[in-house]
Amino acid sequence: MNWFITPLGVGGAHRVTVPGCRKVLVIVPSLVAGARLLDLLPLLDSDFRVQTYFTLPEQDEATARFAREVGGLVIPWEMAAQHEFDLVLTASYRFIDRAPGPVLVLPHGAGALKSRPRVRAAGQAARAVHGLDRQLLMRDGRVPASVIALSHDQELDVLAESCPEALPAAVVAGDICLDRMRASLPFREQYRRALGVEAGDALVTISSTWTAESTFYQRPELYRELARHARVAAVLHPNIWAAHGEWQVRSWLADCDVIVVPPEEGWRAAMIASDVVVGDHGSTTQYAAAVGARVLLATCPDVRPGSLAHALSEAVPLYTGDLADAVTVPEFAHLISSRLDRSGAILRAAMYRLLGIPEPAHAAPISPVRHGR
Template sequence: MNWFTTPLGAGGVHRATVPGCRKVLVIVPSVVAGTRLLDLLPLLDSDFRIQVYFTLPEPCGSTTRFLSAIGGLVIPWEMALQHEFDLVLAASYRFIDRAPGPVLVLPHGASAMKSRQRVRAAGEGARPVHGLDRQLLMRDGKVPASAIVLSHDQELDVLAESCPEALPAAVVAGDICLDRMRASLPFREHYRRALGVEPGETLVTISSTWTAESTFHQRPELYRELPRSGKVAAVLHPNIWAAHGEWQVRSWLAGSEVMIIPPEEGWRATVIASDVVVGDFGSTTQYAAAVGTRVLLATCPEVRDGSLAHALRRVVPMFAGDIAEAVAVPGFADLISSRLDQAGAILRATMYRLLGIQEPAHAVPVAPCSLTTA
């Protein structure tokens, strides 16, 4: 991009149709982070006082396509670092120590607490981690984030023990992704029709996180052998698509007759439309349980005690060929969020506090989930 075509460039103020805006920078290191931040951005809609910019600290094909599809104004990371922003939004702790402005960081999955026991690259002898570890939250003896979004009061207790220096930045806001899914439940039949599910048909969704411990690697036969009493959909973690490429993913699933849901959006509507989700320790399975969809586990490695995946593993059967064994998990939404249906209001108030301007008077929007990225 030409650095001089945005309102930030030299002489940019003379090109701006809406000058004098507060500047919001959205850091997109991955599609996973980007999709979560898209839940946050509608809270800034209709405000002519704000201009949103996107930046890719490590540009790659998947993130570039993602931002191109949504029509975001993208500026180079090097350019972003030369300016001061009124608010920086992130869904990953990567790069925020260099962020040019006050940072709000939120989880990019269910809970700020990781389900896996250890950092993947750390080896067997590494200590268990939980996602609010001191080494993750601090840089050079300081907490770079101005607002650390938590989903549950229990996470606040963990933070107080692991990194008390971060407590002043903590905001227990609940889970905006879950809130959107709950708001979308009345549209279940609409989603089923859009997916081509006929009345009386069963929709089974196979959910997979990434890594070699996932459904996609551990149980590839499911995509071809799952009982065809209706329709089958596949929801794959965006990192699978990013690491292996769209062509390869579709090639691996060629001939499987499953509906392949795009990684950017559509997975939530598909989960809501499903009769059963067969998944693993990833967030998609947890969100499915939280909105009342019956679930089964295709695989589940050793996970951290007390994690959401551990809670599911205790009550959800392993899939052994019969989807009738799938179970609902009452109360699971309360394990994910202690501020059910409040995330939008809390997050908008936090963003405007960091921006230093008054919140709009209109109600906080809660948009139903979409089956497309448009």
């Protein structure tokens, strides 16, 4: 990247066509965090007062390709740190203490609270955590985030107990990912056609989070078994792709007659298009239940009591060979979000408050999701 050709570089002011913009920095530490922020960025669309930059604190092929395909103006992390931005967007608490501007942090999954009771890498002896823990939110005795977006009022109660210093930054904003999925429900038939599902065919989506507790590792036979009875789509957590590589993922599934949904986009359309979703404790299965899909669990480890994964495991049976056992989970959307269909308006108001300029006159857009193929 040539630093000198960006608006921030030496002499950059003489190169720009739209000068005087407020500067927004999007921090992309991982593919999953970057993909979540793409739900947020359309709230800035059509505003000539705003220039958006992307930065990758840790270079890896998955995030670099993501940034290229998005078409964002990518600047080096070292360059970003030398400038002050009017708004910094992130979906991770990593690097938040070094963010060069007021930060809005968004959850990168369903809800701000974790499903797993402990940090995976720390082992079973580790202290229990829930995702809004004091040590995560605070750095050097302060809360670096200006806005902590929460999905549900119950998360506000957890925050008040675990880290009351963070309460002034907390905004219960609902879940913009879920809102977009709900807005996409009328397009179910279009998504099915885009996936190549013929009229009258059943579509089963196998949803997998990452790690060895996931569907992908625990029940690999499902990808072949279910394909004998229906069209099958495979939705894999972006961390699987990032850790093992696209070639390896496709190699593992080479003899399975499945539609492999790319990690960047398409999983939401697949959930909406599905007749049945067979998943695990990950967020994608929770979102499927929230939009009314019939759901079965392929596997479920020990999860944190009171978590969304726990609520799902209490309501959904394990898959034992009969797709007819799949169930819907009424009102699951209300467990994820306390502000259904209002997330865009709440988040845009928070973003423009940090930017220090009035919101655009038009309503905050909540667009249907793309099918990704």
